[in-house]
Amino acid sequence: MSLVELRSVAATYRRAGRDFVALREVELAIEAGEKVGVVGGSGSGKTTLARLMLGLLKPSAGDVRFQGRSIIGLPERRRGWLRASASMVFQDPNSSLNPRLRLRHIIAEPLLSPAVRNRSDVPEPGQSVLAAAMAGVGLDVDLLDRFPHQLSGGQRQRAAIARSLINDPALLVADEPVSALDVSVRAQVLNLLSDEVSQRGLALVLVSHDLAVVGRLCDRVIVIEHGLIVEQGPVGQVLTNPTHPYTEALVEATLSL
Amino acid sequence: MKRGTLNLGLTLIGIVVVLAAVGLVWTPFDPTKITGSPLQPPGWPHVLGTDGLGADVLSRLMSGAKICLLVGIVSVAGAAVVGVPIGIFSGMTRGWISDLPARLSDILYGFPALLLAILLAAAVGGSTWTAMIAISVATIPAFVRLARAATYQVMSHGYIEAARVSGIPKVAIAVRHVLPNIAPVLGVQASVSFGIAILAEAGLSYLGLGSGPEAPTWGRMLREAQDYLFNAPILALWPGLAIAVATMGFNLLGDGLRDLFDPRLREMS
Numbered sequence: 001m002s003l004v005e006l007r008s009v010a011a012t013y014r015r016a017g018r019d020f021v022a023l024r025e026v027e028l029a030i031e032a033g034e035k036v037g038v039v040g041g042s043g044s045g046k047t048t049l050a051r052l053m054l055g056l057l058k059p060s061a062g063d064v065r066f067q068g069r070s071i072i073g074l075p076e077r078r079r080g081w082l083r084a085s086a087s088m089v090f091q092d093p094n095s096s097l098n099p100r101l102r103l104r105h106i107i108a109e110p111l112l113s114p115a116v117r118n119r120s121d122v123p124e125p126g127q128s129v130l131a132a133a134m135a136g137v138g139l140d141v142d143l144l145d146r147f148p149h150q151l152s153g154g155q156r157q158r159a160a161i162a163r164s165l166i167n168d169p170a171l172l173v174a175d176e177p178v179s180a181l182d183v184s185v186r187a188q189v190l191n192l193l194s195d196e197v198s199q200r201g202l203a204l205v206l207v208s209h210d211l212a213v214v215g216r217l218c219d220r221v222i223v224i225e226h227g228l229i230v231e232q233g234p235v236g237q238v239l240t241n242p243t244h245p246y247t248e249a250l251v252e253a254t255l256s257l
Numbered sequence: 258m259k260r261g262t263l264n265l266g267l268t269l270i271g272i273v274v275v276l277a278a279v280g281l282v283w284t285p286f287d288p289t290k291i292t293g294s295p296l297q298p299p300g301w302p303h304v305l306g307t308d309g310l311g312a313d314v315l316s317r318l319m320s321g322a323k324i325c326l327l328v329g330i331v332s333v334a335g336a337a338v339v340g341v342p343i344g345i346f347s348g349m350t351r352g353w354i355s356d357l358p359a360r361l362s363d364i365l366y367g368f369p370a371l372l373l374a375i376l377l378a379a380a381v382g383g384s385t386w387t388a389m390i391a392i393s394v395a396t397i398p399a400f401v402r403l404a405r406a407a408t409y410q411v412m413s414h415g416y417i418e419a420a421r422v423s424g425i426p427k428v429a430i431a432v433r434h435v436l437p438n439i440a441p442v443l444g445v446q447a448s449v450s451f452g453i454a455i456l457a458e459a460g461l462s463y464l465g466l467g468s469g470p471e472a473p474t475w476g477r478m479l480r481e482a483q484d485y486l487f488n489a490p491i492l493a494l495w496p497g498l499a500i501a502v503a504t505m506g507f508n509l510l511g512d513g514l515r516d517l518f519d520p521r522l523r524e525m526s
Contacts, residue, residue: 054422056422076424088418088419098416
């Protein structure tokens, strides 16, 4: 049984009275502990794919399964097992942290979810748990009482990563986690993600338009163009020997940089 | 400049609050009793003079401030308590269930407070409560529409999706994430609505649809002064000035708060 399965999934948006197809006929399986990169240009459907995996979007066709159970058509109160075992790191830490909450309340939030509180292996959101979460992402415990605007961009994204890991998930979806950060802190945040994912043995879905980032963190890569998976395989193979012209263009673009 | 607006608003409101607070425990004379000869000009012991029956104008003005603030607080709080949750719910959902409260608010907008008060007064009789309920009901749509629009904006932020991914229930998302982030704009709306409520209550009292003769409101004082407009025009000045000060105070406070909370204006300064 795969951790995540997408079976013949399609996604359609309605924009300005017209249907816009974001994904079509996607077949995908992600195993526990696997690190999968999803690459493609802007508007290719990679973020839609990530949001579908977490039940944030409803597919227009097909089925999405998490740990063998379909998440489609279920009301939110019956998705407890998904909410307790999957997390997400967003692209923009300015937007993903509530500006009116202190860091301690932001980071502890996943532990307040009814789904997570039903799990016996998850601790109460006390000071020691928060301190360990902060230490895990290289943040000083004194920052717990700060508001997001009192932190640097890199610190904010580290805090977002701490929040996503505090409930010890089985799946972490990271949507362009470093693209909004300064070049100087990108490597630090990527190293942090890589270390945490490896140590915890959790599955990672890394959405990026940057093949170099995916090559550094992932075992397998999926290339999406216009909502279709045009190529997938082990990172080394796809990056060194691409078979689809779109992948070739992406690799060329990466090398020319 | 924007701090000046805020401070001026707070000062004017402060005058009304002090007048009402002192009026709660002490007035120079009993505001409902005849304590002097009619139409005395300002002097001693009646600092602002007496009205057409001989009641002390300052005492009635102080008593009116109390009613004015009570009407403002009750009607705006009532409208916010009903309108804000409906607006947030509407902003957090999609489809016809989201549109329904907005359309109902549009219909309610068509009924001005005055018309509602006349209907209510016809049904249960004119009183302070009639005025408060009418003003409150007429103010609800403003809160529904504002809370809905502000919630839409907040819902587009990543922290809402982060909460959804974590499995935080919708009610908790509304209380923990949406409400604190829309509170500043609601505060501005409350302040502006407060000014409108005071003006509406004065208007309703002026028309005899608000408080009874035993409660000396500013609107009622203005109506009574109308009969002596040519022999004692100063009688109309005091309640008119009080209404203007209170209304202007809350409007300026609303403007000041809006400027203070608007990040674009803050960056321009």
